[in-house]
Amino acid sequence: MEQEEKRAGGRLLRILVKYSGLMLVLVLMVVIVTAKNPNFIKIENVIGVLRQMSIYGVMGVGMAILIINGYFDLSVGAIAGLCGVLAAMVMNAGGNMVAAILTALAAGIAIGVFDGLVVCTTKIPAFVFTLAMTQVVRGAIYLITGGSPVTGLTKGYLAIGKDSWFGVPIPIYGMFAVMFLGWVLLNHTAMGRSIYATGGNPTAARYSGLKINRITLFSFGLCGAAAAVGGILLSSKLQSAQPTMGVSYEMDAISVAAIGGTSLAGGEGSIGGVLLGAMILGVINNGMVMMGINSYWQMVVKGTVIAGAVIIDIARKSSNGRKTKKA
Helix, strand or coil: HHHHHHHHHHHHHHHHCHHHHHHHHHHHHHHHHHHHHHHEEEEEEHHHHHHHHHHHHHHHHHHHHHCCCCCCCCCHHHHHHHHHHHHHHHHCCCCHHHHHHHHHHHHHHHHHHHHHHHHHHHHHHHHHHHHHHHHHHHHHHHHHHHCCCEEEEEEEHHHHCCEEECEEEEEHHHHHHHHHHHHHHHHHHHHHHHHHHHHCCCHHHHHCCCCCHHHHHHHHHHHHHHHHHHHHHHHHHHEEEEECCCCCCHHHHHHHHHHHHCCCCCCCCCHHHHHHHHHHHHHHHHHHHHHHCCCCHHHHHHHHHHHHHHHHHHHHHHHHHHHHHHH
16 A cells, blocks of 8 residues: 555656646746736636637647657648538538537548548658648638538537536536547557657557558547547537638647647657646637737747747757767
């Protein structure tokens, strides 16, 4: 019993050390914003921040897993928009909520797997092909909607985005559920270990017998599924499916992963980091509004944060490489 307690204490200490930098940044940001506007830490605003970050938190899980595998998907914002539209259209056509959600998930997974299949077979850089797919999917949204929003959604569907359980909005439960599933996948399954191995060293993973293409297709499909969940939450929150829905959410998903310590070179990252990254981004978005800062500065800050995360990651890898050579 005593040994188990020591092991549990050791694991907790390692977790605290691992995320100490992100936690410090988050605390400092909260202190700064609260000093400017004390309303920031009111429970209503805190819940609002969590509700806001739930969408890109969900999408960030899928993006982080794909980045760990060594790829990017710049079409996730468009996929979220299309899946939200499809779910709304199924509801309007008389379908039930289960059919709408399954349709959205199927579309997200199908597009994600297609992206992965093209990348694996043609060796086109993922960011190039998925950037092109953004235009294809966005165009498909306008074609099927005629450029008009899909409205008249049922109360049951709208409840996903606006109702609460025990004072906590449903999207927040959804975000933590997706993060828990992502954590289980990466830490307690053979597929999760394979994703890390493939992203860290594809050549070694291939020689060790791992099915690289199969793992890549799985990661792209999972990223598409996360985007679909984000689209469902977004359309329900907005109470309609807008043709422009999901624009720029790919940058939010990448920001969440990058801020949370996911290595953009692949092979490193964690769901705990994604959660902290989403919280930091949520504080940035909400805090700048609370401080009365022009909303355009949010784009500047997000871009700067991503660039900073990349620079820190490169510097850290370079430092580790030098230490390895000296050893």
